[in-house]
Amino acid sequence: MKSDYRITFFNTFSISGLLLLINLLISSSAFANPHEYLLDNGLKLIVKQDHRSPVVVTQIWYKAGSVDEINGVTGVAHVLEHMMFKGTEKIPDAEFSKKIAAAGGRENAFTSYDYTAYYQQLHKKHLPMAMELEADRMRNLVITKEEFEKEIRVVMEERRLRTDDQARSLLYEKMMAVAFQSHPYKNPIIGWMNDLENMEVEDAQEWYDRWYAPNNATLVVVGDVDAEDVFRLAQKNYGSIQSKPLLAINARKPQIEPPQLGTKRISIKAPAELPYLIMGFHAPAIRSVNEDWEPYALEILEGILDGHASARLNKSLVRESQIANSTSAGYGAVARGPSIFFISAVPSVGRTVVELEQALRSEIEKIIKEGVTEEELTRVKAQVIAGHVYQQDSTFSQAMQLGRLESTGLSYRDIDTILEKLKAVTAEQIRDVTKKYFIDDGLTVAVLDPQPLEQKAPSKVPGSLRH
Known part of the structure; x- marks a missing residue:
């Protein structure tokens, strides 16, 4: 959904044009x-x-x-x-x-x-x-x-x-x-x-x-x-x-995760070429489509950090400081249980995971202290909303969208409301959810400690893998 021509389109489109596009997408038949x-x-x-x-x-x-x-x-x-x-x-x-x-x-x-x-x-x-x-x-x-x-x-x-x-x-x-x-x-x-x-x-x-x-x-x-x-x-x-x-x-009986009371850390040794870092912050999923606002702000935040060539993590850590070889962010607002906001990255050669974690934390702090500009917010909103709408490009994606909502306690009727709520996210809300959920007490850090790769003979599968 994030092909090159769409990225170029969004980066060159005027702000007023983007606002018009958002309205057109939401009102689409x-x-x-x-x-x-x-x-x-x-x-x-x-x-x-x-x-x-x-x-x-x-x-x-x-x-x-x-x-x-x-x-x-x-x-x-x-x-x-x-x-x-x-x-x-x-x-x-x-x-x-x-x-x-x-x-x-x-x-x-x-x-x-x-x-x-x-x-x-x-x-x-x-x-x-x-x-x-x-x-x-x-x-x-x-x-x-x-x-x-x-x-x-x-x-x-x-x-x-x-x-x-x-x-x-x-x-x-x-x-x-x-x-x-x-x-x-x-x-x-x-x-x-x-x-x-x-x-x-x-x-x-x-x-x-x-x-x-x-x-x-x-x-x-x-x-x-x-x-x-x-x-x-x-x-x-x-x-x-x-x-x-x-x-x-x-x-069904509620399954509420107890509050986390401090940072959790785990290091895993496994054969790999490069280290890998994942930072996961506990975050809410949508419970009330109409009353909630935090999940929508978190979804827009995901687009600010990742999702296109000019996103903050890629621009700052990969292209400018070159501390990271690659970065990504991920968040799911639709789930029966609680969600986690993931930020992951691979350090560049000669840089450590410790340096990488600090650089990621610095990007988070920038949003808390400086916020995001209206121009950046409008551009990212258009990208995120368009990502939802582009699901209409195929019959399979349309069916997936409907089935997933219905199977997680929401409704296909919520689609339009979700788009409207995404459109309504403010720069202050972005700052608020970042400050509230990107905290050490809700953080789990996982580090891949790469071990020498070994050549293995291909496994013989006694049947066909369905997926």
């Missing part, structure tokens, strides 16, 4: 047409018509992710995601994927802290087939001990490849385990290796039986479709599936 339906069994259906090409994206979002797991079975949400492709009595083995591929479509799935989702993208004429297949495995999945034992080995190998053998991923995992004292976000989505090694087929079956139900799911369909036709199709395929007694997201 791209947000106008989602249709919402609720089946008798509790399944929510959201349909967005986009007739630019004869393509449709269908996604089913289950409101259950790793945040809902308990100790001893971490990773089970992701393991069940893998098992969902093993078939039903009607569609056995890998026939699901073969049918989608034969229709010229693509399909996959993803598990997060907050939800698990499955999707297909294909020609609109194949939507009935895709919906029939997905509805079938919502209630008729066959989980056998034999297939589970095969797939758990795939997941363990995925963990080795993507976390254990990736220094930065390993550092992030260890940092999250330190940053959170009690909240389930401390556990990795893929699970701890010991839990995977001791997981049993009954754990996957129990997860499926508990959470995979129409009243715990949102079906999102975006593309060249008629909303009423999609509703009838959903009723046909999903309508007969019985609901289950389970808790809605907002009714």
